[in-house]
Amino acid sequence: MFTGIIEAIGEIKRVEQQQGDVRLTVATKSLGLDDAQLGDSIAVNGVCLTAIVLSKGQFVADVSNETLSATTMDSIKAGSKVNLECALQAQTRLGGHMVSGHVDGVGKVLERKADARSVRFTFAMPSELARYVAQKGSICIDGISLTVNTVDDASFSVNIVPHTLEMTTLGDRKVGDAVNLEVDVIARYLERLMMGSSQAGPATDYKELLGESGFIK
Numbered sequence: 001m002f003t004g005i006i007e008a009i010g011e012i013k014r015v016e017q018q019q020g021d022v023r024l025t026v027a028t029k030s031l032g033l034d035d036a037q038l039g040d041s042i043a044v045n046g047v048c049l050t051a052i053v054l055s056k057g058q059f060v061a062d063v064s065n066e067t068l069s070a071t072t073m074d075s076i077k078a079g080s081k082v083n084l085e086c087a088l089q090a091q092t093r094l095g096g097h098m099v100s101g102h103v104d105g106v107g108k109v110l111e112r113k114a115d116a117r118s119v120r121f122t123f124a125m126p127s128e129l130a131r132y133v134a135q136k137g138s139i140c141i142d143g144i145s146l147t148v149n150t151v152d153d154a155s156f157s158v159n160i161v162p163h164t165l166e167m168t169t170l171g172d173r174k175v176g177d178a179v180n181l182e183v184d185v186i187a188r189y190l191e192r193l194m195m196g197s198s199q200a201g202p203a204t205d206y207k208e209l210l211g212e213s214g215f216i217k
Contacts, residue, residue, distance in 0.1 A: 002043045002085050004096030004145020006168045007031050012080040022063040031084045041087040046143030046180040047071050048101025071103045072178045081169050083143040096145025097138040103180045105129050122157045132183035140182035
């Protein structure tokens with residue numbers, strides 16, 4: 001698990017094709033790995049990867065075909081800047097929200113505009129994720145825990161303060177760029193609980209379901 005508070009901006013040093021999938025070498029820059037061990041999880045642009053090699057200032061991780069198909073990892077290349085966060089520890093301050101590192105979909109920057117000293121971004125999102133995104137709720141973008149300002153069926157906006165622009169890769173994001181999206185894990189589990197024993201898929205009549213569950217009359 002992660003918090004969505006980025007610890008460092010790293011850089012992809014090497015992308016190696018490995019019999020159909022990919023192995024990455026990531027320079028960690030200012031991210032400390034002194035207490036890291038082989039097998040530890042490290043979030044790279046919000047994607048939970050397992051460190052299979054650790055050395056001074058870098059680590060190596062394999063990226064499966066599933067991850068390549070579901071995230072922006074399929075377009076990553078040597079020299080790409082990436083957001084890095086080590087897995088949280090029990091004594092870590094939870095400054096963001098609970099982030100799993102399991103990306104739900106890929107979004108796209110629709111608009112970037114100045115808002116006083118901040119920048120307001122609008123992102124397109126896959127339609128199947130819209131029901132999990134709520135105004136003033138949490139969302140993870142490229143591993144960054146952010147608060148949703150506005151939301152509709154196809155897009156949402158966030159306000160990025162100067163510190164976040166400086167300390168993450170969002171400062172470099174432009175219209176048309178793809179980003180990894182992870183919705184709030186609580187929303188996913190709440191929906192599954194409301195489905196009960198149904199295995200057919202998400203419930204479609206939420207008003208009826210809420211009534212049956214005693215939430216509305």
